[in-house]
Amino acid sequence: MKHDLEDQLRTDVTELGRLMLGMRAAYARGENAMEYARKTAGALGNSPASTLIAYDLQAGTYIAGARANPDARARWCGQLAEILNPYISTQSSILEVGCGEATTLAGVLKRLDKTPKHALGFDISWSRCAHGLTWLEENGVSARLFVADLFEIPLEDSSIDVVYTSHSLEPNGGHEEAAIKELMRVARRAVGLVEPLYELADAKAQERMRSHGYVRGLKETAEKLGATVRDYRLLDYCGNPLNPSGLVLIEKTGTNMTESSEIQWRCSLTHTPLTANSKGYYSPTTGVVYPVLSGIPLLRAGHAVVASAFNAFNTQNEDENAYSI
Numbered sequence: 029m030k031h032d033l034e035d036q037l038r039t040d041v042t043e044l045g046r047l048m049l050g051m052r053a054a055y056a057r058g059e060n061a062m063e064y065a066r067k068t069a070g071a072l073g074n075s076p077a078s079t080l081i082a083y084d085l086q087a088g089t090y091i092a093g094a095r096a097n098p099d100a101r102a103r104w105c106g107q108l109a110e111i112l113n114p115y116i117s118t119q120s121s122i123l124e125v126g127c128g129e130a131t132t133l134a135g136v137l138k139r140l141d142k143t144p145k146h147a148l149g150f151d152i153s154w155s156r157c158a159h160g161l162t163w164l165e166e167n168g169v170s171a172r173l174f175v176a177d178l179f180e181i182p183l184e185d186s187s188i189d190v191v192y193t194s195h196s197l198e199p200n201g202g203h204e205e206a207a208i209k210e211l212m213r214v215a216r217r218a219v220g221l222v223e224p225l226y227e228l229a230d231a232k233a234q235e236r237m238r239s240h241g242y243v244r245g246l247k248e249t250a251e252k253l254g255a256t257v258r259d260y261r262l263l264d265y266c267g268n269p270l271n272p273s274g275l276v277l278i279e280k281t282g283t284n285m286t287e288s289s290e291i292q293w294r295c296s297l298t299h300t301p302l303t304a305n306s307k308g309y310y311s312p313t314t315g316v317v318y319p320v321l322s323g324i325p326l327l328r329a330g331h332a333v334v335a336s337a338f339n340a341f342n343t344q345n346e347d348e349n350a351y352s353i
């Protein structure tokens with residue numbers, strides 16, 4: 029039986045299934061999968077599902093780019109490390125939100141003056157995290173990667189010293205407030221948004237950003253949420269002048285500044301504590317488990333499995349600290 033993507037599209041599939049098959053077919057034809065989704069899939073075309081599919085399809089391309097142009101990567105990561113240095117000690121925790129293939133995370137960790145106690149990164153795409161783990165290993169850098177959605181981060185309030193982005197808010201235009209609010213919830217000391225800054229871009233770049241549905245008004249949104257913005261500017265080095273990278277640096281005040289002891293995982297659905305081991309992240313309060321796929325925890329609300337008996341069947345529950353990805 030023939031099973032190519034075009035044939036599948038003609039069969040009776042769900043709307044989401046149609047989107048997946050259509051985007052894969054467009055990508056295979058060399059087209060921009062996200063543009064295909066926007067043009068053909070109505071409301072689903074600009075949804076988290078289409079962002080996920082588009083980014084997952086491109087998994088591996090960032091590592092290829094980093095290999096092809098190591099000097100550009102080094103400049104990018106050096107620039108970010110310089111911004112984050114004042115907030116990092118050997119007892120700190122750091123999180124890159126939407127870390128893709130960890131090409132930025134690995135480079136930042138290598139260049140920070142002090143190595144933080146906990147380094148974390150998550151992305152909505154499993155395939156990107158999988159590539160990221162190989163890149164971390166190749167670069168001799170240690171960090172925990174997991175799958176999560178930046179709008180429902182599976183971590184306790186004010187539990188990570190430094191939370192930063194590197195162009196991951198970018199495709200989430202229209203959802204700026206929810207995104208910044210969630211990052212500020214999790215951060216204890218600082219949030220560094222390294223994103224294209226629409227308001228500081230020229231007319232050509234602005235037009236491009238509008239056509240891609242990129243974020244806008246990040247500084248204004250942060251201030252509207254009561255944030256203290258300590259730095260706001262375009263960065264000296266940017267990979268693409270049509271997508272000018274800038275910084276919105278938010279310092280959190282009024283939180284307990286004692287640095288983190290251990291990572292406090294939370295259920296994305298109920299915010300109850302999760303205990304972690306190599307098989308799954310389990311909430312004793314709700315009986316929900318988030319599975320681990322090939323060493324990568326899947327922590328989006330949609331990954332939750334109701335499995336009250338999980339502990340009974342996983343008696344040798346290694347404690348979370350003994351388990352390193």
Ligand SMILES: C[S@@+](CC[C@H](N)C(=O)[O-])C[C@H]1O[C@@H](n2cnc3c(N)ncnc32)[C@H](O)[C@@H]1O
Pocket residue numbers: 076079080083084090125126127128129130131132150151152153156176177178179193194195196197198199200
């Ligand atoms: C332009 S790439 C940047 C990747 C990485 N930060 C870097 O510097 O190489 C944007 C990344 O954000 C991720 N992303 C977009 N929306 C997301 C969301 N809602 N939750 C988590 N990750 C998201 C994408 O999957 C993609 O890997």
